Amino acid sequence: WLAKACSTLMLSRHTVLVTGLAYHIDSLAAVGPVQVRALQSSPYKSNPTAFAVMAAASLRLCRAYLASSAAGRQGGLRELSAARMHLRGLLKQCEEAFGDKQLYKELHKLLGDVLQAEDAALAAKRAAAAE
Numbered sequence: 001w002l003a004k005a006c007s008t009l010m011l012s013r014h015t016v017l018v019t020g021l022a023y024h025i026d027s028l029a030a031v032g033p034v035q036v037r038a039l040q041s042s043p044y045k046s047n048p049t050a051f052a053v054m055a056a057a058s059l060r061l062c063r064a065y066l067a068s069s070a071a072g073r074q075g076g077l078r079e080l081s082a083a084r085m086h087l088r089g090l091l092k093q094c095e096e097a098f099g100d101k102q103l104y105k106e107l108h109k110l111l112g113d114v115l116q117a118e119d120a121a122l123a124a125k126r127a128a129a130a131e
Contacts, residue, residue: 036086051101062114066117080118
C-alpha cells in the first residue's frame with residue numbers, strides 16, 4: 001500500500017487537479033440539496049436578497065449536477081432530471097418578481113444547458129440499449 005500511496009503522490013499536477021475537481025463536484029452535489037432545502041423556507045419569492053442567495057445556491061447545485069453528469073458519473077441522468085425540475089420550479093415561482101434580473105437570466109440559461117445535457121444523455125442511453 002505504501003508503494004501505491006507514493007505513486008499517487010507522484011502523479012502529474014493535472015491528474016491531481018482532476019481528482020480534486022471530482023471531489024469538489026461530489027461535495028457540492030452532496031451539500032447542495034441540503035442548502036437549497038434550507039433556503040426554501042426563506043422569502044426568496046419576494047425578497048431580492050433572499051432571491052440572490054437562493055439563486056446562487058441553485059446555480060452551484062445545478063452546475064455541480066451538470067459537471068457530475070459530464071464526467072460520466074453514475075446517476076448523472078437522475079441528477080440532470082433533479083436539476084431540471086428544481087430550475088423549472090424556481091423560475092416559475094420567481095418570474096413575476098425577478099424575471100428581469102441577471103440572476104434569473106442565468107438560471108434560465110442554465111436550465112437550457114441542463115435540458116441539452118439531459119437530451120444528450122438520454123440519446124446515449126438509448127443508443128447503448130439498442131446495441
